Amino acid sequence: xRSNYRRLLGLLAVLALVLAACGGGxxxxxxxxxxxxxxxxxxxxxxxxxxxxxxSPDDVRLQLQWFAQAQFAGYYAAVDQGYYDAQCLSVQIxxxxxxxxxxxxxxxxxxxxGIAWVPKALVSRxxxxxxxxxxxxxxxxxxxxxxxxxxxxxxxEDWAGKKVGNWGFxxxxxxxxAIEKYDVPDVELVAQDFTMSALLNREIDSAExxxxxxxxxxxxxxxxxxxxxYQPDDxxxxxxxxxxxxxxxxxxxxxxxxxxxxxxVARRFLEASFEGWxxxxxxxxxxxxxxxxxxxxxxLSHQTWMMNEINALIWPATHGIGVMNEDLWxxxxxxATTQIPDLQGVEIxxxxxxxxxxxxxxxxxxxxxLDVRGESWERVxxxxxxxxx
Amino acid sequence: xxxxxxxxxxxxxxxxxxxxxxxxSVRALGIQSFILPAPSAxxxxxxxxxxxxxxxxxxxxxxxxxxxxxxxxxxxxAAAAVARWTTLRLGAMPFAAAVNAMPIVATxxxxxxxxxxxxxxxxxxxxxxxxxxxxMANTARGLAEVDPSELELMRAMAASPxxxxxxxxxxxxxxxFFTAMKVAVPLSLIGAIIAEYFGGPQNVLGQYIVNxxxxxxxxxxxxxxxxxxxxxxxxxxxxxxxxxxxMPWHVSLRAAD
Numbered sequence: 001x002r003s004n005y006r007r008l009l010g011l012l013a014v015l016a017l018v019l020a021a022c023g024g025g026x027x028x029x030x031x032x033x034x035x036x037x038x039x040x041x042x043x044x045x046x047x048x049x050x051x052x053x054x055x056s057p058d059d060v061r062l063q064l065q066w067f068a069q070a071q072f073a074g075y076y077a078a079v080d081q082g083y084y085d086a087q088c089l090s091v092q093i094x095x096x097x098x099x100x101x102x103x104x105x106x107x108x109x110x111x112x113x114g115i116a117w118v119p120k121a122l123v124s125r126x127x128x129x130x131x132x133x134x135x136x137x138x139x140x141x142x143x144x145x146x147x148x149x150x151x152x153x154x155x156x157e158d159w160a161g162k163k164v165g166n167w168g169f170x171x172x173x174x175x176x177x178a179i180e181k182y183d184v185p186d187v188e189l190v191a192q193d194f195t196m197s198a199l200l201n202r203e204i205d206s207a208e209x210x211x212x213x214x215x216x217x218x219x220x221x222x223x224x225x226x227x228x229x230y231q232p233d234d235x236x237x238x239x240x241x242x243x244x245x246x247x248x249x250x251x252x253x254x255x256x257x258x259x260x261x262x263x264x265v266a267r268r269f270l271e272a273s274f275e276g277w278x279x280x281x282x283x284x285x286x287x288x289x290x291x292x293x294x295x296x297x298x299x300l301s302h303q304t305w306m307m308n309e310i311n312a313l314i315w316p317a318t319h320g321i322g323v324m325n326e327d328l329w330x331x332x333x334x335x336a337t338t339q340i341p342d343l344q345g346v347e348i349x350x351x352x353x354x355x356x357x358x359x360x361x362x363x364x365x366x367x368x369x370l371d372v373r374g375e376s377w378e379r380v381x382x383x384x385x386x387x388x389x
Numbered sequence: 390x391x392x393x394x395x396x397x398x399x400x401x402x403x404x405x406x407x408x409x410x411x412x413x414s415v416r417a418l419g420i421q422s423f424i425l426p427a428p429s430a431x432x433x434x435x436x437x438x439x440x441x442x443x444x445x446x447x448x449x450x451x452x453x454x455x456x457x458x459x460x461x462x463x464x465x466x467a468a469a470a471v472a473r474w475t476t477l478r479l480g481a482m483p484f485a486a487a488v489n490a491m492p493i494v495a496t497x498x499x500x501x502x503x504x505x506x507x508x509x510x511x512x513x514x515x516x517x518x519x520x521x522x523x524x525m526a527n528t529a530r531g532l533a534e535v536d537p538s539e540l541e542l543m544r545a546m547a548a549s550p551x552x553x554x555x556x557x558x559x560x561x562x563x564x565x566f567f568t569a570m571k572v573a574v575p576l577s578l579i580g581a582i583i584a585e586y587f588g589g590p591q592n593v594l595g596q597y598i599v600n601x602x603x604x605x606x607x608x609x610x611x612x613x614x615x616x617x618x619x620x621x622x623x624x625x626x627x628x629x630x631x632x633x634x635x636m637p638w639h640v641s642l643r644a645a646d
Contacts, residue, residue: 101603107423120604127605128421163507168591169603189591190507198588203505342604 054088058265063094063102063111068294070306073287078276080290087268103129106255118248118332120170123342131253133353135270135322138313141246143174144215145238147206154236156182162205165192177245177339212309216302220388247332271361274321281311281374302388308380315374320362324355426608434612446616449594452509453577456516464524472532489522497587506588515584520573527569531562564639567632574624578617
């Protein structure tokens with residue numbers, strides 16, 4: 001008997017210890033989300049002239065959702081062109097990766113700004129991440145489903161009974177919505193790594209690809225039959241913008257408690273970032289160089305292709321770069337809350353995004369004579385080289 | 390108070406205490422579900438998503454069992470070979486140890502590429518590699534470390550090598566083999582789930598867990614972990630029962646009663 005009680009007591013003691021440890025951890029976690037708690041990150045480009053107008057630049061960390069590449073050229077350009085310095089900001093760009101979820105980094109106070117696709121961010125919000133959208137950078141979706149010509153997959157109905165690749169992690173929502181919308185039966189969903197090898201060796205019939213990245217990777221691969229690179233004619237492409245399940249993608253998110261006290265920092269950050277994107281529209285080659293200097297994995301022709309395609313997702317910008325197009329937001333919410341299981345029937349509050357900061361930034365840029373809409377922007381032809389070199 | 394002495398009481402009490410404290414602390418401290426979900430939320434997902442996670446779990450179980458069978462057959466075969474030929478043991482053991490040291494993050498993509506990520510054999514191969522070494526090492530030891538007096542007795546009675554194997558070595562190796570299986574069974578589920586993470590069909594536990602976790606749906610991820618735990622306990626019980634059926638005579642089992 002005695003020994004039984006003693007064992008129980010021991011167990012309780014262990015439990016108390018575990019609880020104490022958990023409690024302490026949670027409190028610390030709360031502490032780090034506070035404003036102004038950032039570690040100093042000097043980008044090292046301050047000059048005496050800039051320091052005159054700016055005694056103590058505000059530290060801002062931007063969490064990308066992927067590795068350094070032209071998808072984020074506007075931010076790298078804003079660093080290289082000194083736009084952040086001019087706004088008295090010291091910006092540290094944090095590269096993403098397969099296992100880095102920007103919403104999670106934001107929620108835990110690891111960055112002030114994070115880039116995320118709208119539906120993924122909404123799902124994170126529903127799970128308790130108190131984040132809001134302050135700028136919608138891309139107005140169009142860049143997601144495609146790519147298949148070989150001989151598979152004959154030209155519309156969502158053709159996925160029936162096929163192996164359809166996707167990246168998961170919320171990157172598959174447009175695909176799931178299309179399957180739901182067209183009521184496609186027997187689709188075998190297969191996890192695709194972030195390369196196109198599963199399509200290239202025909203392990204899957206249809207592969208998810210971004211116009212600016214993976215689609216180009218296919219066109220940079222050699223067709224063993226011809227000895228030449230694969231051509232767009234070898235592929236069938238389904239574009240979610242045409243399918244009607246496209247949802248808004250790259251946008252800038254912040255913690256709502258951080259933004260409440262840092263509106264001015266945010267407005268300056270948006271102005272400089274938008275200016276970076278405008279620079280990349282007008283000087284794509286310079287921006288590609290900035291991205292290559294930042295250590296992108298793939299090379300010059302790939303990043304040049306990406307820069308061009310990214311510009312196509314941004315420009316023309318209906319209300320000026322970064323300002324939410326309400327129609328597209330509503331379309332995204334409509335699709336998300338009817339066709340994404342995680343959001344089905346969820347009431348999305350209109351406070352999830354705000355446009356005032358982006359509008360102020362756009363107004364300031366217009367006042368300085370910059371073209372914030374890019375209506376005259378035109379796509380260029382980009383020659384891809386093997387392996388994206 | 391005799392009920393307190395019952396074997397089932399202590400674990401049940403411990404379980405209730407841990408889960409209760411967990412639930413209370415999540416509620417009292419207002420911990421966000423993406424940091425630590427409450428047991429009630431996990432249970433709600435476990436029940437609500439039963440139609441998803443159990444079929445996924447059975448597919449994962451199929452891969453684990455396939456790999457377990459492959460790894461066990463190869464492990465026992467290798468053990469028999471090194472027990473029979475001593476030179477082989479000296480030559481082969483470093484290789485077996487090297488196989489054991491292969492990190493799963495390397496083997497999974499390799500087997501995905503080799504067999505195709507949509508082919509379940511790619512996952513079974515990963516499990517097979519993980520299971521192989523504990524089965525081989527333990528079984529080999531059981532076959533080799535036989536009481537010399539028993540061997541002398543068999544020799545005195547002019548028993549053939551086959552009879553020695555059947556009457557002395559195999560019965561001696563059985564407890565070692567079952568010890569290995571108790572290690573291998575949970576390994577097989579872990580191996581299958583991690584292998585799934587590296588690509589393949591998405592209707593399996595490994596993909597489900599990582600996807601739900603990335604989307605902050607941690608109660609779902611935990612519910613899937615619970616499924617894998619239930620499957621793991623089920624497999625473990627199968628090993629325990631077979632052990633009793635195969636060698637009811639063994640000292641360790643009689644002592645436990």
